[in-house]
Amino acid sequence: MSDTVIKMNSISKKIRNTVILNDLNMTVYENDIYGFIGQNGAGKSTTMKIIMSLVKETQGQLELFESTDNQVNRGRIGAIIEQPAFYPYMTAYENLQYYIKFKGIVEANSIENVLKMVGLENAATKKYKNYSLGMKQRLGLALALINNPDLLILDEPLNGLDPQGIAELRETLRHLNKKYGITMVISSHILDELEMIATRYGFIHKGHMIEEITVDELHEKLKKYISLDVENISLATITIEQKLNTVNYKVVNDHTIYLYDYVNDGAKVASTLIKEGVMIEKMNVSNMSLENYYFSLIKGVENNV
Template sequence: MSEYILRTYNLSKKFKNTTALHDINLSIKKGEIYGFIGQNGAGKSTLLRIITGLSFPTAGSVELFGEDNPRMLTDAQKRTGAIIESPALFPNMTAYENLEVHRLQKGIPGKECINKTLEFVGLTNTGKKKAKNFSLGMKQRLGLAIALLSDPEFLILDEPTNGLDPMGIVELRELIKKLNREKGLTILISSHILSELHQLATSYGIIHEGKLLEELSAKELDEKCKQHLRIKVDQTTKGTTVLESQLLTKDFEVLSDGTIKLYRYLDDVRKVSRTLTDNNLVIEHLSLSGDSLENYFSKLIGGVQAHD
């Protein structure tokens, strides 16, 4: 089996004169929690609707569980659970009745899955209470229960914490982690709030105006945002030797272009500069770098202009 649950190839979507998606090449590996980050209107929901078969691309293709043949893709989509936009609930039915309707619609044999799923999402004690009287957090958990009813291998959540209070966000976050940890679910979760995804995601895709700007792991994102001194000297090897022997630190790394990222002496740039100069090194560049996650995202999308 392919290590990739989902891959898209040059996926594009046009609505009359508007291009919603531009040549999207996205990859999600088995077991990942993939944070799909972008502003409202960036194209997140459009892409998720195509992946789940609710919409069709203008160009390009989707590969799900290694299948890209349209006929086989439909079967692969049955192995996926999703909440796209708001959960589709029957307001005058109980949680159990909602799941029973969806069980019949999906042709799932036996009713054992209903109580099992309600227990997992923490809705076993709702009794005869109707969905219209649920809190927003309870409605989100019921929507999640519907998505989980068929025991999917891949779960897609579109802005799942929208409108939730802080406690509801924490509860949903822990539930998503539990699904990934205990059931081994691969999860694609979209949001416009990077700080929210940062507490969940193991990898990221950043979309802006229909273009996928970057894919990176959580470790790579943290590394890019980590505060450091960015140093460029005329002799890189000698520079690293000076850092070790004179400044007594090995907490640095050397990039392929010879730039040194130093994670110490952030509050004493003068000492670093003086030490390098005293050892006859020519400083070509020395600056404090690194950002908050939000600033990194803002800079990334701020410098990009998408074209139809």
């Protein structure tokens, strides 16, 4: 297992009588691109601000880079929590130069280097007001990289971007992770795009982490299946096991089975079941999207309350 970059143990946050985070546990490993998923108000931004030491937890323990000395390790983190304010009539280079002086960053990446890292080396002398939205977001990313971080915290970095801007930023993030080994925590409502780059996921709901899962584990759960609605569930499962020779199925309820084998041979499944006397009410090939998977997790939590 890789080294732990973030470890949140039973973190809670209350503001007056409002519970923002409730006994939250979160683990991010070195080189993860951690997709942080939750509805508005679920606690994503508060969690990120606690990691950044911008908000203090009410209780629990935060470890960064396997240490509780978070003030020291805070310097190893870059972030876009809110869109940074750049001066419109200054160039990209001048804006970054200003921030280095303003923040007093001593061990700074060179401006030329961070602009190259985000693909803006040829637009260094272009005024910020003439940047596209995608370029502005990448300049914000360059600012987050200026202190040469090992960890990036990115809160909704894809918001407001057009498809080209989303694609450019996605490739930039993938490049930073692969080439420079930068660990990332990324929250986004654009789950289809997040699914294209994340290597691990955390699902948060009402301030509580309801699941953490690797991309391989998620893909296993999202794989194609044949959804069967039948009258006699017992007879159907016996037929599947004895006649189709598989136990790779899931009984969802009293009438529904998900069969993960034979997804490209539905005719054989149907004919076998019918031959054995199973009445099929509905049958179709499906696969669950990341969004639907998240909503199914929420539904499961709500039903258990």
